Amino acid sequence: MRAFVKAVQIARFIPVVEEDRRQSLFIDVISDAQRSSLRRISATVLAKARELTAGVPSSMHAIVHERKRYSLYELRENNMLVNRGLVRHRVTKELPAPRVPSTARHPRRSGVLHPSSSFRAGWDLVLIGLVLYTAIAVPVEIAFATTDVIDVLFVLNRVIDTVFVVDCVINFMTPYMDVASNQLIEDPHSIVLHYVQGWFALDVVSIVPYDLISWGMATSTAFTLHQTQNVKALQVMRLLRILKLTRVFRASRILQRWKAVLGFPVAMTQLGKYACVMILLAHWMACLWGYVPQYQDDERNWEVVYQVNGSSSSTLYIASLYWSVMTIGTIGYGDVPMVTNLEKLVAILCITTGCATYSFIVGSVCGLVSSLDESSNEFNQQMDHLNAYMEREDIPPEMVFRLREYFLHRRDLMLHRHFSRVINMLSPGLQGELCVFTAGEWVEKIPFFMGGPPGEHVRFVTAISRRIEAELYPPQELIVRAGEISGKMFIISKGTSMSM
Numbered sequence: 001m002r003a004f005v006k007a008v009q010i011a012r013f014i015p016v017v018e019e020d021r022r023q024s025l026f027i028d029v030i031s032d033a034q035r036s037s038l039r040r041i042s043a044t045v046l047a048k049a050r051e052l053t054a055g056v057p058s059s060m061h062a063i064v065h066e067r068k069r070y071s072l073y074e075l076r077e078n079n080m081l082v083n084r085g086l087v088r089h090r091v092t093k094e095l096p097a098p099r100v101p102s103t104a105r106h107p108r109r110s111g112v113l114h115p116s117s118s119f120r121a122g123w124d125l126v127l128i129g130l131v132l133y134t135a136i137a138v139p140v141e142i143a144f145a146t147t148d149v150i151d152v153l154f155v156l157n158r159v160i161d162t163v164f165v166v167d168c169v170i171n172f173m174t175p176y177m178d179v180a181s182n183q184l185i186e187d188p189h190s191i192v193l194h195y196v197q198g199w200f201a202l203d204v205v206s207i208v209p210y211d212l213i214s215w216g217m218a219t220s221t222a223f224t225l226h227q228t229q230n231v232k233a234l235q236v237m238r239l240l241r242i243l244k245l246t247r248v249f250r251a252s253r254i255l256q257r258w259k260a261v262l263g264f265p266v267a268m269t270q271l272g273k274y275a276c277v278m279i280l281l282a283h284w285m286a287c288l289w290g291y292v293p294q295y296q297d298d299e300r301n302w303e304v305v306y307q308v309n310g311s312s313s314s315t316l317y318i319a320s321l322y323w324s325v326m327t328i329g330t331i332g333y334g335d336v337p338m339v340t341n342l343e344k345l346v347a348i349l350c351i352t353t354g355c356a357t358y359s360f361i362v363g364s365v366c367g368l369v370s371s372l373d374e375s376s377n378e379f380n381q382q383m384d385h386l387n388a389y390m391e392r393e394d395i396p397p398e399m400v401f402r403l404r405e406y407f408l409h410r411r412d413l414m415l416h417r418h419f420s421r422v423i424n425m426l427s428p429g430l431q432g433e434l435c436v437f438t439a440g441e442w443v444e445k446i447p448f449f450m451g452g453p454p455g456e457h458v459r460f461v462t463a464i465s466r467r468i469e470a471e472l473y474p475p476q477e478l479i480v481r482a483g484e485i486s487g488k489m490f491i492i493s494k495g496t497s498m499s500m
Contacts, residue, residue, distance in 0.1 A: 112186050113173045115257050120174065124254045127167060130160055131251045135280055138244045139287035141211070143294070143320075144313040157211060164207045164247060171195050171203070199253070206246040214238050235295060267368045274361045278328070281357055285324035285350045290316050298340050305337045328354035379414055383407060406474050413472050435465035443468070446491065 175186040214237040293301040303309040308319050323336040338344045440461050480486050
């Protein structure tokens with residue numbers, strides 16, 4: 001359908017001062033009229049127009065912003081004619097422009113490492129790998145490593161400890177986001193104070209070399225392993241290695257910094273997080289169950305009854321993992337027995353923790369799966385409502401078919417409107433940029449939208465793009481009747497139309 005403008009009837013002129021301090025003459029259009037009526041505009045209206053635009057050349061063109069529709073006119077001294085080359089004419093009176101604050105980034109402070117820098121991103125990636133290694137390796141070392149010797153694993157742990165010490169130093173130089181003011185704080189003194197009052201104590205606990213201390217105790221000439229107290233002290237020192245697991249909390253800070261960069265779907269991210277929690281919980285419970293026989297003095301324990309005592313570390317770990325998975329899944333075959341009181345207490349703790357975690361994650365996953373395709377769920381629900389309504393009103397079969405066919409074709413449009421609710425939560429400026437990116441390209445191709453000053457033209461296309469609403473019409477449906485007053489402009493993006 002070829003769009004064209006016949007004529008308009010002018011209701012009134014409205015002066016408005018916009019954000020850029022430009023005084024605009026808004027032409028308020030209220031109805032269609034014949035072209036000849038333009039020549040009979042009252043002298044009062046033209047006098048008001050001349051008063052508002054005193055000192056401004058009558059040939060000055062610009063784009064007029066009006067809420068519901070856009071048309072372009074050329075204001076002459078004695079009459080007003082439709083300008084076919086532009087969409088609407090606005091007479092403007094330039095006012096002093098306000099001072100616009102500079103948007104240039106302030107110089108970086110010395111000794112401050114920006115959280116979005118490439119070095120910080122690479123460092124965070126290394127830390128994520130080391131945190132995962134710590135979460136897996138440390139419990140295994142506590143539960144199944146019987147001696148403290150200097151080997152490749154011992155040296156690797158010292159290197160990892162050094163990396164986390166360096167990370168503590170880097171945290172003293174990394175700006176943080178202040179939630180109250182929503183600003184990135186780059187003042188060095190504020191950064192140090194914020195870190196000391198926050199994560200510093202936990203980070204210090206995680207970098208203490210407990211295994212190095214236990215190795216020193218075991219190899220010291222003053223330390224006699226035959227003394228019971230010394231053996232218990234060594235066991236406690238080895239058990240303190242578990243405090244290294246507090247390094248896992250660093251992952252939450254890193255993922256928080258990555259949230260705006262990665263852009264993963266929230267539901268998929270949550271599912272991945274729950275999967276990691278279940279895997280780590282099973283691993284930690286297996287290591288705890290495998291450590292119990294080493295800590296107690298009873299000769300009869302679950303390893304003896306289950307006939308795995310004296311086996312390799314891998315065999316003991318697999319047996320412990322088998323027990324932990326059964327416990328979390330609330331299966332409990334009972335073939336791995338609980339013999340001593342300590343084993344029973346540990347089992348009670350693991351059963352309680354495992355069941356609570358399993359129940360919470362199963363419920364959360366069910367909710368996430370149902371929300372993965374919220375728009376489809378909404379469409380299916382509305383389709384059910386339509387079917388129920390047609391059955392209740394006893395709609396004829398032929399109309400039922402047309403209604404369902406239209407509703408199915410409208411699915412993509414409903415998805416677009418579902419996204420529109422999210423877009424409306426953005427700031428006006430971001431909404432404009434996004435709308436121009438998605439619709440501005442073909443809006444600019446419309447002939448009577450072309451022309452005008454470049455700066456005003458961009459603003460006009462942005463305003464048009466923000467107000468476009470998608471609509472779907474079935475075949476042979478009347479869109480607008482010739483001669484009727486229409487408050488809408490139609491732009492055909494797909495399909496054809498005809499004038500009848």
